[in-house]
Amino acid sequence: MITLHHLNQSRSKRIIWLLEELNIEYQITPYLRDKVTFLAPPELKAVHPLGKSPVIEEDGVVIAESGAITEHLIAKYAPNELAPERDSxxxxxxxxxxxxxxxxxxxxxxxxxxxxxxxxxxxxxxxxxxxxxxxxxxxxxxxxxxxxxxxxxxxxxxxxxxxxxxxxxxxxxxxxxxxxxxxxxxxxxxxxxxxxxxxxxxxxxx
Known part of the structure; x- marks a missing residue:
């Protein structure tokens, strides 16, 4: 099971889209920005030291950075559907x-x-x-x-x-x-x- 640590109004929404597009099982752990500072809550630092989102957890491995998450998930679950062929x-x-x-x-x-x-x-x-x-x-x-x-x-x-x-x-x-x-x-x-x-x-x- 993939867990997406999702921060509202962030880059994380596109990872939700990707997971929905892949049609794989996942769950969302949501976090809310501070209403005054608009910063991510400190709880996210327990997931990744930078305290940012998106972050996913899969099989005990934590992956940060939208681009890395996107490359990883597509290569694993839909290499020929959501990316061109590698030798093209x-x-x-x-x-x-x-x-x-x-x-x-x-x-x-x-x-x-x-x-x-x-x-x-x-x-x-x-x-x-x-x-x-x-x-x-x-x-x-x-x-x-x-x-x-x-x-x-x-x-x-x-x-x-x-x-x-x-x-x-x-x-x-x-x-x-x-x-x-x-x-x-x-x-x-x-x-x-x-x-x-x-x-x-x-x-x-x-």
Missing amino acids: EDYTEYLQWLHFAESSAALPLLLKVFIAKDGAPTNFLADYAEAELDKVMSYVDARLAGKRYLVADKLTGADIMMSFIIDILAKFNALERYAHISRYAKQLASHPAYQKAQQLEAQYDM
Whole structure:
């Protein structure tokens, strides 16, 4: 049995989606952010020293980091369904997108989140975050032209990883700036497992 240590309003929702997509048995141990600081509760440090989410436990092994969790679960349970074949050109592109979500795409969005929460004027960061965000998202938008998914014309772990980025864009009301990303967001939301993850996230966000 897989246990997902799930923090509300976090990267953990995409792991719920992945687990639902894999159709394997799992359970959720939920945690709530502090209503004042919005930080994860200290109880998560008993699971992993960094006290962050998502974290899964499987057969006594603790695995952290969204990308590592996604790679591990797909390789074990659905290597040919949620990833291209390893010896294909698509697989190389898949790996790039899989890690893009937590590297190039995440930084400008998280900077905007932190700047908004801080509320203080900045000398550099706000303008940098906005310019970097537009550069990165314009790149994604161009790569999605004429495509339903990021790679191989099918849902893969890369799309599931990118769903967190889509969520933050939506919170900033920025999806409408990018026509292809906006269409892509609707495509992701059409999956029943995605909808189940949304439902479970709302259920535990209380």
